[in-house]
Amino acid sequence: MxxxxxxxxxxxxxxxxxxxxxxxxxxxxxxxxxxxxxxxxxxxxxxxxxxxxxxxxxxxxxxxxxxxxxxxxxxxxxxxxxxxxxxxxxxxxxxxxxxxxxxxxxxxxxxxxxxxxxxxxxxxxxxxxxxxxxxxxxxxxxxxxxxxxxxxxxxxxxxxxxxxxxxxxxxxxxxxxxxxxxxxxxxxxxxxxxxxxxxxxxxxxxxxxxxxxxxxxxxxxxxxxxxxxxxxIGVHNPKGLKEKPPCRFEWRGDVLFDTAHNPEGFLRLLEALEYHFPGQKFYFAVAFSKGKDFQSCLDLIRPHAQGIFALRGDHEKLVKPEELNLPIEETLPEVRPLVVCGSFYIMNLKPKKGRETLGDWESDDGILSIQKRGE
Missing domain, CATH: 3.40.1190.10 (Mur-like, catalytic domain)
Structure with a gap:
């Protein structure tokens, strides 16, 4: 056949x-x-x-x-x-x-x-x-x-x-x-x-x-x-420097997605949050890949957090949320303002029905939409 x-x-x-x-x-x-x-x-x-x-x-x-x-x-x-x-x-x-x-x-x-x-x-x-x-x-x-x-x-x-x-x-x-x-x-x-x-x-x-x-x-x-x-290479006045891939300090409605997944990445994420929102605390929804130093990452965000939730993703490389000793959510929690971070493998999670915060990143013709944000 x-x-x-x-x-x-x-x-x-x-x-x-x-x-x-x-x-x-x-x-x-x-x-x-x-x-x-x-x-x-x-x-x-x-x-x-x-x-x-x-x-x-x-x-x-x-x-x-x-x-x-x-x-x-x-x-x-x-x-x-x-x-x-x-x-x-x-x-x-x-x-x-x-x-x-x-x-x-x-x-x-x-x-x-x-x-x-x-x-x-x-x-x-x-x-x-x-x-x-x-x-x-x-x-x-x-x-x-x-x-x-x-x-x-x-x-x-x-x-x-x-x-x-x-x-x-x-x-x-x-x-x-x-x-x-x-x-x-x-x-x-x-x-x-x-x-x-x-x-x-x-x-x-x-x-x-x-x-x-x-x-x-x-x-x-x-x-x-x-x-x-x-x-x-001779390009002295570049025009594309504000382009960035999806989920790099990217707001979708009232949820911020960032692929920070190690202590250095979390430190830079927190610095950016303090730069844009001085003194404000956030809710964090996190997941981590196996082998990552998630304890150091959690220690970094605790002083900046109103609350921290563990997300249950479906990727085999993710640490089981029970290991994080945090409240567990199956989808993005309703609390706001919310920062989703810790692993690339949870960046595709949708909010609960009724909260439209995550738009499509790819159109039918295969063009990837890159979010542009001024500083």
């Missing part, structure tokens, strides 16, 4: 999602197989200029700002980020438009003709992004690191510029138990002779880099990092 295109597409995507998200324990073991796949695909990323963005926090926001600014210069720009919130196609965009279902089908079919046994979900998506950007003849591709840098699949590229947005405590089981070890791993994306920008918390570890000063709120800091990156 022949499969129609839709059924085959479903099977290909199902196969894609059967791969491990990332092989955290043996990144060095998966990098070599990815390099082999990249060679089999004839190094598609060599067909366009690239910019590489890494760091503990802020890398997705900086990548989005750089891509938006290049687009406003008249370029055709690919953007590869992770993780996604609603649809895995959010990770692969050209000029703000998500990769089509047809292109996913086409490139997955191509990739699965090769040996992919030792690869991960992230590695396969990286290969798909590189192929898609080559096929669509982009001028630039802005590439966000997935995890760390040294053994990340994206580290096969030879960028025109790169940046480390921040260095903080996260993924220590993979990157190391000191900030120096974490910085060493992340800094591996820096290439000899390539302009290299370091955000404020990264600057002490990279004296050779172009340094950016600390700013508050944190989106201003991300803007300045993006500005510095763009300046190294």
């Amino acid at each position: 022949w499969l129609n295109g839709l059924n085959l597409m479903d099977l290909l995507v199902k196969k894609l999602f059967s791969y491990p998200g990332r092989d955290f324990k043996s990144g060095r073991d998966t990098f070599a197989p990815f390099c082999k796949l990249d060679a089999k695909l004839n190094h598609p990323h060599s067909a366009y200029r690239t910019i590489h963005i890494g760091g503990t926090n802020g890398k997705g926001s900086v990548a989005t700002k750089v891509a938006a600014s290049l687009m406003r210069e008249g370029h055709r720009v690919g953007l590869y980020t992770s993780p996604h919130i609603f649809d895995f196609r959010e990770r692969i965009q050209i000029n703000g438009q998500l990769i089509s279902h047809e292109a996913v089908h086409r490139h997955l079919s191509h990739i699965f003709e090769e040996d992919t046994e030792s690869l991960s979900f992230f590695s396969l998506l990286t290969a798909m992004a590189f192929l898609y950007f080559r096929e669509e003849r982009v001028d630039w591709a802005v590439i966000e690191v997935g995890l760390g840098g040294l053994y990340d699949a994206t580290n096969v590229i030879c960028p025109s510029a790169c940046a480390i947005t921040s260095i903080g405590w996260d993924h220590m089981e993979v990157l190391g138990n000191t900030l120096e070890e974490i910085a060493r791993n992340k800094g591996a994306i820096a290439k000899s002779g390539v302009p290299f920008v370091a955000g404020p918390s990264a600057a002490p570890f990279f004296p050779q880099a172009i340094h950016v000063q600390r700013h508050n709120p944190y989106d201003l800091e991300n803007q300045e990092i993006a500005r510095a990156v763009l300046s190294t």
Whole structure:
């Protein structure tokens, strides 16, 4: 029995999602197989200029700002980020438009003709992004690191510029138990002779880099990092710096969504709240991925909270809400003002029926709506 295109597409995507998200324990073991796949695909990323963005926090926001600014210069720009919130196609965009279902089908079919046994979900998506950007003849591709840098699949590229947005405590089981070890791993994306920008918390570890000063709120800091990156490639008056991905200090009605998920991210979120709303306390609805230092994050927000609730998400990577020792909510609680934070995996939760605070982020034609807010 022949499969129609839709059924085959479903099977290909199902196969894609059967791969491990990332092989955290043996990144060095998966990098070599990815390099082999990249060679089999004839190094598609060599067909366009690239910019590489890494760091503990802020890398997705900086990548989005750089891509938006290049687009406003008249370029055709690919953007590869992770993780996604609603649809895995959010990770692969050209000029703000998500990769089509047809292109996913086409490139997955191509990739699965090769040996992919030792690869991960992230590695396969990286290969798909590189192929898609080559096929669509982009001028630039802005590439966000997935995890760390040294053994990340994206580290096969030879960028025109790169940046480390921040260095903080996260993924220590993979990157190391000191900030120096974490910085060493992340800094591996820096290439000899390539302009290299370091955000404020990264600057002490990279004296050779172009340094950016600390700013508050944190989106201003991300803007300045993006500005510095763009300046190294000759864009001195960028127009896209206020663009940001969904759920980065984003209000939907009277609910604020933010992807802060580690102590440094929570600290910057709280600084931004104090900047915009001096002295005000908020309700917080939180969930955390397994392995995160959720206790430190909760300790940070308690002095700023009217109340804290644990959300029960449906993602397998989330800590069970019972472990947080907080009142548990199945959906967004009715209390306001409410801040939803702690994990990417709860950013798609809807409010209770009757409270319209979460709008659609993707239109039918696959255009991702990026919220624009002035400071």
